Amino acid sequence: MSQEPLLKKPESGKWTDAYPQLGRGPISLDDCVSAEFYEKEREHIFKKNWLYIGRVERLPKVGSYFTRELQVLNTSILVVRDGEDSIRAFHNICPHRGNKLVWKDDPFVETEGTTSRLYCRFHGWRYGLDGHLIKPSRQDLLLDFEPGKCQVPAIQCEVWNGFVFINLNSDNKQTVSDFLGDFAQGIEGFPFDRHRQTYKFKAELQCNWKIFMDGFAESYHGPYLHAGTFGALTALAKLDAPNQYTDALGYELKGLHRMFSFYGEPSKETPYSLPIEKLVQAGAAGPWNKRPQKDPLPKGLNPTRSEKYGFDSFQFFPNFVLIFSSSGFTTHAHWPTGPHSHIVEVDMYYLPPTTHKERIAQELTVSFLNDVILEDASPLEGMQAMLNSGAIKEFHVNDEEILIRHLHKTVQDYVANAEKEKK
Amino acid sequence: MNAKLPDAFKDLEYLVGEWAIEDGHERYLKRVNSTMDEMKVFYNAMAPRGKDAIDYLDQYDYQQALPDDAENLRNLLFTLITVSLAVELWRQPRVKNSAKTILTRLC
Numbered sequence: 336m337s338q339e340p341l342l343k344k345p346e347s348g349k350w351t352d353a354y355p356q357l358g359r360g361p362i363s364l365d366d367c368v369s370a371e372f373y374e375k376e377r378e379h380i381f382k383k384n385w386l387y388i389g390r391v392e393r394l395p396k397v398g399s400y401f402t403r404e405l406q407v408l409n410t411s412i413l414v415v416r417d418g419e420d421s422i423r424a425f426h427n428i429c430p431h432r433g434n435k436l437v438w439k440d441d442p443f444v445e446t447e448g449t450t451s452r453l454y455c456r457f458h459g460w461r462y463g464l465d466g467h468l469i470k471p472s473r474q475d476l477l478l479d480f481e482p483g484k485c486q487v488p489a490i491q492c493e494v495w496n497g498f499v500f501i502n503l504n505s506d507n508k509q510t511v512s513d514f515l516g517d518f519a520q521g522i523e524g525f526p527f528d529r530h531r532q533t534y535k536f537k538a539e540l541q542c543n544w545k546i547f548m549d550g551f552a553e554s555y556h557g558p559y560l561h562a563g564t565f566g567a568l569t570a571l572a573k574l575d576a577p578n579q580y581t582d583a584l585g586y587e588l589k590g591l592h593r594m595f596s597f598y599g600e601p602s603k604e605t606p607y608s609l610p611i612e613k614l615v616q617a618g619a620a621g622p623w624n625k626r627p628q629k630d631p632l633p634k635g636l637n638p639t640r641s642e643k644y645g646f647d648s649f650q651f652f653p654n655f656v657l658i659f660s661s662s663g664f665t666t667h668a669h670w671p672t673g674p675h676s677h678i679v680e681v682d683m684y685y686l687p688p689t690t691h692k693e694r695i696a697q698e699l700t701v702s703f704l705n706d707v708i709l710e711d712a713s714p715l716e717g718m719q720a721m722l723n724s725g726a727i728k729e730f731h732v733n734d735e736e737i738l739i740r741h742l743h744k745t746v747q748d749y750v751a752n753a754e755k756e757k758k
Numbered sequence: 759m760n761a762k763l764p765d766a767f768k769d770l771e772y773l774v775g776e777w778a779i780e781d782g783h784e785r786y787l788k789r790v791n792s793t794m795d796e797m798k799v800f801y802n803a804m805a806p807r808g809k810d811a812i813d814y815l816d817q818y819d820y821q822q823a824l825p826d827d828a829e830n831l832r833n834l835l836f837t838l839i840t841v842s843l844a845v846e847l848w849r850q851p852r853v854k855n856s857a858k859t860i861l862t863r864l865c
């Protein structure tokens with residue numbers, strides 16, 4: 336790996352100075368409160384852009400499928416592997432009379448499985464894994480009927496490095512790779528498919544999806560909100576001065592997307608280590624005294640080329656966060672369920688343990704991260720409730736909160752431009 | 759599954775029925791639905807044996823299924839991890855300032 340940094344702080348000492356078009360004043364928070372804005376966000380952002388909906392490992396063989404109940408899109412999505420190298424997505428609906436095609440027991444609960452064809456339980460019509468009609472039942476009853484016009488409605492679907500994306504905009508011409516842009520190019524080569532040990536969490540939280548993303552877009556809150564979990568950082572934090580432990584190593588914005596790179600010591604014992612950490616020889620940042628990585632990192636990771644590099648977090652527009660750490664990679668997907676609520680899905684992908692000791696160490700890391708996420712969750716719900724009061728109209732965001740400024744500006748500008756085009 | 763533990767841990771078998779919980783979400787629910795006193799009884803019995811238990815399990819090939827008694831011991835260690843964060847870090851069953859919110863662990 337080249338030691339030349341890809342990313343440097345502007346000489347002025349403020350990251351925001353690298354992006355003059357971004358502004359420096361307070362930013363409107365209406366996009367987190369207004370029900371009207373939420374409807375526009377659904378229409379222009381969620382229904383028009385590539386959205387990450389799951390890893391390809393969920394579809395191990397031809398005929399494997401899973402469904403996604405995505406309220407924000409007002410539809411259920413069926414994702415199917417119909418060939419060795421072919422994954423397709425559909426609206427989960429039978430084109431005969433509109434029955435929901437694939438579900439078990441409860442039509443509003445996501446499901447997965449394997450099948451040789453798509454079968455509608457209502458009238459027994461059968462479709463291939465590519466969505467074409469194989470056979471309606473009772474062909475003797477058909478009237479003016481064109482089988483070609485009766486197919487399971489397809490949705491654009493593409494796989495990038497094992498990440499399955501869909502796009503409801505049938506006019507879209509951009510590939511996922513083009514959409515994700517330079518950040519994605521920079522992480523090409525990461526061995527995603529080797530990280531097959533998965534730990535998955537999910538919760539519906541009573542806050543706008545952007546409020547939660549904001550909480551994971553800066554580490555400036557670390558020594559305050561996480562005083563309990565990051566004892567070492569809090570004790571060492573010098574207030575009112577640059578803080579090497581909590582200031583990000585770097586922030587970068589590229590088009591609709593953004594990232595930050597964060598400090599980290601190799602995971603090891605500290606004066607603040609808990610007895611359980613000493614027992615298991617691991618902490619929130621992973622197993623202690625891990626051997627240094629043999630493979631070089633892709634060029635886009637650790638962009639400041641810091642020796643004290645901990646993790647990188649990429650926020651891909653609109654709702655997909657991809658985090659790289661010494662334990663592996665983690666995805667956060669944020670699915671609005673209303674203007675003031677969303678489902679967050681946190682999926683951790685680690686290298687498979689080779690010993691029981693390693694498995695137990697991962698269990699502590701995962702349990703710890705679960706608690707850290709909860710430490711963020713309730714305060715964010717309280718915050719949403721107060722934003723809804725209308726008592727304040729703007730956020731006062733500082734230089735370490737540059738990604739928050741960028742997320743809200745990007746979303747607000749995107750909606751405003753799309754509204755203009757509509758007129 | 760029976761409630762047996764490997765010979766060296768026989769004296770802990772009384773914990774198995776209540777505390778050897780394999781499923782991550784069930785384990786978390788056990789934590790938030792227990793009192794600190796209940797958890798401390800388990801913690802005080804299990805934590806001092808943690809190192810021996812890890813060393814015992816590590817003799818087994820990870821690629822092979824564990825025998826039932828070792829699996830029970832592994833599940834007690836998993837629960838020890840879940841409970842330790844309550845005992846050592848939060849000093850209460852739930853994460854501090856987390857109200858009633860929990861995450862659903864799917865796997």
